[in-house]
Amino acid sequence: MDLAQQRLRVFAREASGISPLYEHLASRAAEDPEVADLLTAAGEERATGELLLAAAHRLVQAEPFHRLSNYYPSLGGTYGADENTWPLFRDFLLERSERVRALVATQVVQANEVRRAALLYPAVAAAAKQAGGPIGLVEAATTAGLLLGLDQYSYRYQTAEAGQVVAGPAKAALGLHCALELAPGAVLPKLPKTVKVAAKAGIGVAPADLADEDAYAWLEACVWADQPERLRLFGVASGVLRKNPPRLVAGDPVADLAKAADPIDVPLVVVTSGSGLDLVPALSALDRDSWWAAHEEREVRLIRVRDGEVSSTTLATTEAHGQRLVWQ
Structure with a gap:
C-alpha cells in the first residue's frame, strides 16, 4: 500500500x-x-x-x-x-x-506521442542524406508504430531567425508544429521536403494493433485526459498508419533487432524516443552500415555504425513531448 x-x-x-x-x-x-x-x-x-x-x-x-x-x-x-x-x-x-x-x-502504460516525430525528422533526414538514397526505417521499442509514419507527416518549425520552416509532404493528413531555437553559434538545419523510405518495421515487446478496437481504446486511454490535442493527433496519425500498416515484430528491441532489420535491404535508420535503450551493440552485430536517430534524455543524437566504428553527434536538445527543439 x-x-x-x-x-x-x-x-x-x-x-x-x-x-x-x-x-x-x-x-x-x-x-x-x-x-x-x-x-x-x-x-x-x-x-x-x-x-x-x-x-x-x-x-x-x-x-x-x-x-x-x-x-x-x-x-x-x-x-x-x-x-x-x-x-x-x-x-x-x-x-x-x-x-x-x-x-x-x-495492462501497461503505452506512450504514443506522435509529436516526437517532429524532433526526429531532422535526424532521419540527415541520415538519409548521408545514405544517399532511400532508407529503411525501423522503430525500436515501438507500441503502435506512430514514428514509422514520420515520412508521411508535414512539419512546421517556428523560428525567430527565418519565420516558419516547412518540411514533409505538402498535403499530409497530419501536420506537426514545433518551436525551433538556435543555440549560440548554431545555424538553421536544411530540411528536405521529403525523406524517401523504401521499407518500414517496428519492434517492441508487445506491439499494438491499431485495427483492434480494444487495443486502440487502451492506447487512447493512455493519453492524459485533459490533453485533447494530443488525443486528436494520435487519432489522425493512427488513421495514416491504418491505410498502409507497417510490419510490427514482437520481440526484445535490442536482442531481437535483427528480426526487424534483416528483411530490409536498403540503408537502415533506427529511431527511438524515450526508450532508455543502448542500441549500439545490436547495430554493430548487424554488420551493416546503419544509423540510429535517438531522442533520449531530452537530446536528439545521430549515431552511425560503420565498419565497426561508431560516431555520435548531438543535434539538439528538446522538450519531452515534441514542442521544442534547440538546435546545436
Missing part, C-alpha cells in the same frame, strides 16, 4: 504544471488508502500513478454520459477540477473496483 501511495505522489509531481486534472486526482489518490489499494493489482514493477489514471480514463470512456466525464476534456468535458471532482472520481473507481483491478493487472 505504501508503495502505491508513493507512486501516486510521484506521478502527481510529474503532472504538476502539465495536467491540472491528473495532478489533482493523483495527489488525492495518494492520500486515500482505498483508492491507492486498487493499484496494488499491478504488482510492484508496473504500479505507477499513470497506470491507475489510464485505467480510470478507459472506464470513463466506456461510460461517456457519467457525470465524471464533465471533467474529462477528452470526452468533451469543460469543467475544471473543483470540490466535486475527487468525490465523483473516488466513488466511480470504488464502485468499479474489480474492473479497475483487472485493467491495472493486465
